Amino acid sequence: MLRLPTRTLRSTFRSLSSYGKVDDKIVSLICNIVGPDNVTTSESARNLHGTDESFHPTRAPEAVVTPLSTSHVSEVMKICNSHRIPVIPFGTGTGFEGGVGALYGGVCMAMHKMTEIVEVNQSDFDATVRAGVTRHQLNDWIRADGLHFPIDPGAGASVCGMCSTSASGTNAVRYGTMRENVLNMEVVLADGTVIHTAGEGRRPKKTSCGYNLTNLFVGSEGTLGVITQATVRLHGIPEATAAAISSFDSVQNAVDTVVMILQCGLPLARIEFLNSDMISACNKFSNLQLKEAPTLFLEFIGSPSGVEEQAMLAEELCVGNGGENFSWATEHSEREQLWKARHNCWYAVKATYPGKHAYSTDVVVPVSHLPETVVFCHELAGEMGVPAPIVGHVGDGNFHCFLLSNQDDETETLRIKDFSRKLALKAQSFGGSCTGEHGIGLGKRELLIEEVGTGAFETMKIVKKSLDPLLIMNPGKVIDLDHLL
């Protein structure tokens, strides 16, 4: 039976609610560890490291530290823990949920100088990278070996940042998310202890060895420790690839087609849905001439003949549901142009509505509920007068609705929050989740409680307090401090 913390524990926590300041003494202690070039209190560096892609309220950290090694991270953690100073890990700042803001002050642990690709085991299909390595850098390194790391959040995120948010992207329908692709991580805990979640040097493709600490830290959003190294799965670059596109006369028909294609067991590499507002933004931003209608982008991989067979079957299913303009390309440059435009959706909509604040929803539902959830989203946006470009990794039942508001218009901002909440509750009512890949951060903390229920939430609190009793790791994210004090 799970229990709330005892009264004594509660009063201890209450007395800890004020954090230590990063004064000159702390800066000089940190400087002694990492050297003067690797700690700064400059305003520009602090501002840069306090913000991500989101519109969530934020605050700059008091100092930015750039460790060069795991032992640097560990020694800095020991200082921060003993002075009760918040530590906020920072990868590349491409997150969507306000994860890097220093809400209670403290030190930003910016990982970009830990850039080593430690090893690539070509014949075992795995690689180990330090925290500053981005997914693009890893892919550039392994391409000549015929390998790739397919998890693709549009941005050039760090691999360890992706571990931290449990990221995925357009390839997840084929290759899974970070959860299925991380084999081991080195993590520095709040008190400076260094652990390897699956044991030092281990990289088995399967394991039944005790509690799954790897998946505890995947998705922990910097609230349980600093991930200093990750061992990830790699995959072979497919022999042949084809991309296809088809437009529909209604959202319903387009999304029904997705369900049908999945039910036929067609081994897709990607299947993405874009509504007409999103296509319109992409046409302008990426200089495309696509019909402004609900559209599917698809990709097939395998042998040349297998790819052709898949594309023809997909075409049949699309046409059967009223899909028009089915066209497919095997040419690398044509495919690149299409997927580049898809990955630039975020920037395309931001450019279409300059000056507006952008927010993205991230619901995911069991795929049989996808059509009604997307249609619900589309109609609710219409009713509420909210412009709503939609794009989604529909093969996983996951989609994003891009919401825009005037920064100074409080009513509009509230309307968007209300919309986002209604959509998340709808997804939860279908057995889905308020976030498929962007995380909880700041905006979805209440939805987390509704989603997992009291028992699981209390268990999460116990985990957090056990690993970080002084609550210094990225405070205020995922679980509101009020719930922990």
Ligand SMILES: Cc1cc2c(cc1C)N(C[C@H](O)[C@H](O)[C@H](O)COP(=O)(O)OP(=O)(O)OC[C@H]1O[C@@H](n3cnc4c(N)ncnc43)[C@H](O)[C@@H]1O)c1[nH]c(=O)[nH]c(=O)c1N2
């Ligand atoms: C244009 C575009 C498109 C997309 C996306 C972004 C952008 C700008 N994203 C979101 C984003 O890329 C994703 O959340 C990444 O995992 C964030 O990685 P960063 O390295 O930028 O982490 P960032 O620095 O933004 O940090 C994110 C969170 O992780 C923590 N963190 C970072 N590094 C850590 C470390 N080493 N140890 C512990 N905690 C750490 C931070 O404290 C913070 O809470 C996304 N995502 C997605 O899943 N699917 C998608 O399709 C897209 N698409």
Ligand SMILES: O=C(O)C(=O)Cc1ccccc1
């Ligand atoms: O492109 C994606 O898949 C994203 O996760 C980012 C995003 C979110 C909402 C609208 C456009 C892009």
Ligand SMILES: [Mn+2]
């Ligand atoms: Mn996405």
